[in-house]
Amino acid sequence: MQMSTEIQCHTISVLVDNESGVLARVIGLFSGRGYNIESLTVSEVDPREKLSRITLVTSGTEMVIEQIKAQLSRLVPIHKVRDLTVEGAHVSRELALIKVAGTGDKRVEALRIADIFRANVVDSTNESFVFEIVGKTDKLDAFIKLMEPLGLIDVARTGVAAIARGAEAL
Template sequence: MRKPEEIERHTIAVLVDNEAGVLARVIGLFSGRGYNIESLTVAEVDEAAHMSRITVVTNGTPMVVEQIKAQLDRLVPVHKVVDLTVETNPVEREMALVKVAGTGEKRVEALRLSDAFRARVIDTTHSSFVFEVTGAPDKINAFVTLMRPLGLVDVSRTGVVAIARGAEQM
């Protein structure tokens, strides 16, 4: 009996033309086939060449991830597709703004924990803080989890940005 394949998390970088409709086409590929996107970031990376980089974090079996990469590679505005999870040991970072409301001991504890996570206070009132925390997605998740019982009000996250280690370029 064959063992079912495990679901894996993959970070895929896609170099595309920076033009209207490209992001919609890439995202349409995911939604049209029922693939989930955990995180998505897009920005122009080469102004002169009008190129943007889309970083997508998705999950699936190895076969599904290979299908995603092959289908992305066939889209016309796509220049290069790199599965950073497989081909490199990527540096991944995310930024989050975390609002925590509370007074007294909960307020003091939120400040103490923010210091341990190297989160910066970027806004404060008598009854709340907004923290900026940057790091690997697991670090952001841990920070949010610890803030929940202290009065977590709201969270806004950027999504994962990733780059390969070493001298190679995409």
């Protein structure tokens, strides 16, 4: 059988036991087998059941993506592995905090663009702003690119959180 050799980007949701070492298992799997991690976020989502949700963005051929999912499913503390990219529509969001330093026209221009992107100012001094922006990865990329000539000095991004559209849970 032939499988596609085109490199694709996939967003994968993983439900895991929130126990020590679980993230190391996931990351070790990726580094040990040479898979890419474009983005990885993790946080506890069910304190009662002690479950955390990992959102992974990875890229590879169809065969590699299939392997990644199978290898993840094989880890003992992993409950569910879902490929949001193939299982239908989903929403994905990322948050970034972006520090821009400058004075005069550049400062005004930064504020103006922030307004267009619906970024909030969460900290301000006479020489700097910290913007908070939420959106898809490409929107954040675009905003950061525009801030570069306007005094961009620092960026912190959360990585992607994603969830399927509709009434179904993970």
